[in-house]
Amino acid sequence: MPPGVTTYAVKSGDSVYSIAQSYGIPVNLILIANGIEAPYSIVPGQILTIPQGVPYYTVRPGDTLYKIAARYNVVLNGEPRPDVIIKANPGLTSSITPGMNILIPPPPLTGPGKLAFVFNDDVSSYLGLYEPNTANLNAAAVENGGETSRIFWSPDQTRIAYIDSTGIINIVEPATNKGAKVDQISVPGFIDWAPDSRRIVYSDAKQIKIYDVLNYTSKTINRAGASYVQWFPNGTELLYEAKDSKNISQLYRNNLEGSKEVQITKNTEWPLNNVRLSPNGRFVLYTTPGASISEIYTFELATGKISKIPGGPEAKNYYPTWSPDSAKIAYSSTQFINGKYYSLIRFSGAKGENDSTIAIASCYSTPVTWSPDSKSIVYLSGCRENQPPVEMWSVDINRMVPVNVLSGFKFYTLDWSPAR
Template identity: 45%
Template structure:
């Protein structure tokens, strides 16, 4: 259902969009709560310009005239010229809103927007470089030794590169990391056929979303809470292409259609609270979109909020909530370090916990292979992981490892306990005994954080 009279108070924040409503393409800002609309730039944009908000809502970056990367302070409107890159290159902000990451000529560039200095990580074929929530690692796509696209993570200093997927099929396009850093989505194989898939970065398990009836699914975007994905699904209705504004769970199985745009495909963007989705409409056979519409998922009626000029991109400002912060745990006895949520409290030297999770560490002294160690832990006679736990092989800092996930019948008092077991590079002596394996227990929601962040020291 559509309604062209805007009566519903829609969300908070600002919507940045690219439009030529003044005669040339620029970045514009629209505030839904009072319909305030203003031009942020003057003559700097192009039709391909896509605005990217910094997490603190203070700055916007985009690729504009002559393929130059600009950073705009939304309060002063001061524009800084950063670099020159290919159109449609992904630009991604660090969690502290200071650094930009992007790919340019086979290099992952990390640009400091305060000191205006940069650092390059050489990665031939890389694309879609973006920050993990910890601010310590980057995710990116690149071909493996066989030329097949894979997802990798690497420390921001360019060290400790790890392959996260075992893809055997087509390219991984439009890679986007979930806000919580646990999943990534991508489209494949190309433009004429575009299927959305997600991957659990802790386990490598992939999920394929059902998508639209034509298998043309574009512009996927994570919800602010990382639970869902919105996207545009092209369909043919009465001999005319339209796009369905749809959502699905990150693991699929809950596809819903919320609105219909009269464009072949439309960018979509979530409101900061995750209750609304904005999208483009007003297309004709000859012209691109000239409208921005919003649908409220609690009352699925579509409202027009902007009309006029050609509109090519939209991005709602992020939540004003502070991103989760992390401390670094270092234990010289067990020779490990890793990030953990800063609001967790120390219980003992080996255990920290909070309302939303916990970790505890120990070590295992055994000469058995890791497969046997993992199986013995997972199928302990007391069944701490339930009757049918899942063991996922892994590799951490080039060492054999495994992750143990509980089954659905795990006892509630175990608090969703999962485990990570890693073979030490060299046995560690603790109180006169040599230990071959490190083990960490954590709730399931945070085990991926420790898998990605664990370092031997």
């Protein structure tokens, strides 16, 4: 069985035998791992544990190395690489026959930009930078890395805003590892970069603050209770959530002076949480009503139309994140399976279309981040006994074969940089 596949969502037409054949492992291993008894029936949507076995594939009639490479994501720069499979199997040639067992090498993570993340080695906390196309990993020590840490790339990739677990905002320059403390806010904190990559915006209980990271100056807007403050793509307006006169959560837009506030929603009851403006400025997503039940909705600014993302079976949908092309939303959806909580890694269209599960993580929930080309989602997994995740994975939304990016550390948060 190829590395990275430990669970499987049953599809229409599947049988235990066909799944075992697909992954090249004995039927009885799947039966035992999942407690399946005669008559060995499974149903669409059922989550099966797939024993790791060995990373071999049994060649079937009609197979070619090119097809096998494409199926199991042995791909570089978007092209299947049968030569990588040949290199991993001494003596193998391009001529294969049914029944042959072929070692499937772990597929590499590729893509533009850099993947930033906060991790801990049980001694210190670090801000890590991983370059997918070169597999180069760099790390710089940071203070107070933890579950409430957050990181945000600037659009031009020159800086990262790092909010540590105590709420201190740090501006870090990856090229030099230099950093500067800006302010302290409540955790988990949120900031947003202006399109010019030199200003950030954030809020505390009383004010909205705009800080210039180049000349170290700031300005404030007196707006109590604002949260999730973000820039519109024009760089001259802000979006945020705040309470109206009836103490009901609403969305507002305003200019940078705070003099032209306009309420843009007509919400009547539940709070609007985890508000995120789409990169193109056309949609806003939010979750409601809270943590135990968390549904995702999108609001179309031009029409006022609200769409619900179908979400997972238990309505526990977390960490919704827009793709850079503004066409898709990735999120983590919690499901209780065989006595344990898992995260279904899901994505849908901006209005809830084609909502589906593409991977599964062994954590209650996990942050997710998109690749700059909107083709892959990175997430965390490997949670054990209330411990943080110790694995980082990536999944291509078209091939749906998970790729292990890094493992062995405690990971807390992640963000894939924009493409220049």
